[in-house]
Amino acid sequence: MPHKSYDQYCGIAAALDVVGDRWTLLVLRELSFGRRRFTDLRTGLPGIASNLLTDRLRDLEDAGLVEQQELPAPAARTVYALTADGRRIGPVLAALAKFGLPMLDDPVDGGVRPRTAVHGVLAPLLDGVAAAGRDLLVRFELDGEELWLQVRGGRLERADRTARPDLVLTGSAAALVELCRGTADLATLSPRITVRGSRAAQKTFRELFPVAQAVPTA
Known part of the structure; x- marks a missing residue:
């Protein structure tokens, strides 16, 4: 102590x-x-x-x-x-991550850990109300590192890596942070980050992890 x-x-x-x-x-x-x-x-x-x-x-x-x-x-x-x-401590860390997101400098390719981008930036954005009772399994292939995120019944849980993901996001961890910060959309970020999966799964992803324009765009 x-x-x-x-x-x-x-x-x-x-x-x-x-x-x-x-x-x-x-x-x-x-x-x-x-x-x-x-x-x-x-x-x-x-x-x-x-x-x-x-x-x-x-x-x-x-x-x-x-x-x-x-x-x-x-x-x-x-x-x-x-x-x-x-x-x-989980909800406390998530709240601090959301609070600090607008304070971050613009991300640079190669300068963001994939683990931080997925679990420290994206995961805290989960909208518990929108996610209630819903499921989504996402595999990330960022800067050569594979990571998973699973929402089951509206809550983040340890991902089942043996299951087929609903979405696969491939590219740069820095680009994922830009997406989370609301400073760029997927169309703008392509080909630095791409998404594979059904339109329904992509819609679910956008609803579960809404971008609230944390950083004003120019």
Whole structure:
């Protein structure tokens, strides 16, 4: 746990006592994408010192938000994962991602991690009302990396990679961010990003992940 406290009877203050230290929310962001090795976290958090990452993980374990797990053979390695309590941070991270989206500089091809584009930019835009009771499976092939996103019954869930996707988005992670920011549409972004799938699936995608012109266009 952090050594300092705001010492206020307030939910926000109590939360910041646990997750308010520098890098802590970004560690939780990385773990919200799935289980990670220590080296994976270092890669996803360029600039953090190894000893500081160790401290942050220890604090989060002490707070009951993160746990270590041992993967079975042949992997046989230690990974970090969010606990059930830690997963409650999901809506907070999504709200922060939407809040910060207009503050980002214009994305540059090769400068955006595909994982960030899919899980840190697109996924937080899911409209829970429009998605209620609906399903959609999307495979992304961005900058040579394959990622999946699945909406089942209106909620984001771990994707079934053995199933046939409703849509396949191929191209640049930066282009996907531009689409999410509302600064360009698919017609403008082609061929930097292309979509394969039925018109019905494309319509569902637009309804479930609406672009709200987060960044004014020129």
